[in-house]
Amino acid sequence: MAVHAHPDDESSKGAATMAKYVREGQEVTVVSCTGGERGDILNPRLKDDAHILRDIAQVRRDEMRAAQEIVGFDHVWLGFVDSGLPEGDPLPPLPAGCFALEPLDVTTEALVRVIREVRPHVLVTYDESGGYPHPDHINTHIVSLAAYAAAGDPDAYPHAGPPWRPPKLYYLRTMTKGRLEALHRLMLERGVESQYGDWLAKWERPDVTITTRVECADYFPIRDQALLAHATQVDPDGSWFHTPMDIQREAWPTEDFELVASLVPLMEGEDDLFAGLESLEAADALAQDLDATLVRDTRPESPDGAVALLRSTAG
Numbered sequence: 001m002a003v004h005a006h007p008d009d010e011s012s013k014g015a016a017t018m019a020k021y022v023r024e025g026q027e028v029t030v031v032s033c034t035g036g037e038r039g040d041i042l043n044p045r046l047k048d049d050a051h052i053l054r055d056i057a058q059v060r061r062d063e064m065r066a067a068q069e070i071v072g073f074d075h076v077w078l079g080f081v082d083s084g085l086p087e088g089d090p091l092p093p094l095p096a097g098c099f100a101l102e103p104l105d106v107t108t109e110a111l112v113r114v115i116r117e118v119r120p121h122v123l124v125t126y127d128e129s130g131g132y133p134h135p136d137h138i139n140t141h142i143v144s145l146a147a148y149a150a151a152g153d154p155d156a157y158p159h160a161g162p163p164w165r166p167p168k169l170y171y172l173r174t175m176t177k178g179r180l181e182a183l184h185r186l187m188l189e190r191g192v193e194s195q196y197g198d199w200l201a202k203w204e205r206p207d208v209t210i211t212t213r214v215e216c217a218d219y220f221p222i223r224d225q226a227l228l229a230h231a232t233q234v235d236p237d238g239s240w241f242h243t244p245m246d247i248q249r250e251a252w253p254t255e256d257f258e259l260v261a262s263l264v265p266l267m268e269g270e271d272d273l274f275a276g277l278e279s280l281e282a283a284d285a286l287a288q289d290l291d292a293t294l295v296r297d298t299r300p301e302s303p304d305g306a307v308a309l310l311r312s313t314a315g
């Protein structure tokens, strides 16, 4: 199960991994915390489309359905409203009723309910930076970690289903400096103009840990198709699609993850999110074993850092 902020995030982050697992027979569920109602129309060809302007929420639902069919995952809307990306100086406050302003108990319960119903063995979400300073992305991290902690606790939200603790919790690590450098280097070597130079020169994000590299280059074209299905959210002529596929496959053929909490030990050179979960039955038993202890736990001690970061994104 992958928890994302908006429709399109699932296609730009980890979609090749999901496409691979679906085709290997795993059940994969994407949870979208919000409906993406406040996203900009980033495709210049669709800027003045009357239908899109009239009902962006429905358009985003239709786009999500198309991406879902391309990758093959099951999909759940958590049902909260896009917070938008506050811009300006001073920053404006977040709009009333948006995801990032919902009480944490409410958003956590909604995700706990989905986790206890779908019963995933692996939960994937964003790190405390959100991967990008959008209030919904940071809040997706906060809510995912709260729900991960609560889902296996029989005293938490007892009316929201029987306890279920996903045996493995990962952060997405698909947008790393190492990957962009590898793409940049190979593009220059092959005489292809690189869009990554400026980005790398201004790179300020802290280094991250990668524990797990999932080989999924065969599924990069599916990932791109899924992203293009979010037609209002992506410019098909934009830089995202500029890197030639053969260079992507050669420079960085994996999508990467960090194991942050686990009931089974981290494998050396781990290349599979399900590594260590011996069988479906064993993983089911582990998820319901309330006495099992985490053998790895690198989660932040409290959500305070992420909450402060979330507050800093709005006035």
Ligand SMILES: [Zn+2]
Residues within 6 Å of the ligand: 005, 006, 009, 134, 137
């Ligand atoms: Zn997003």
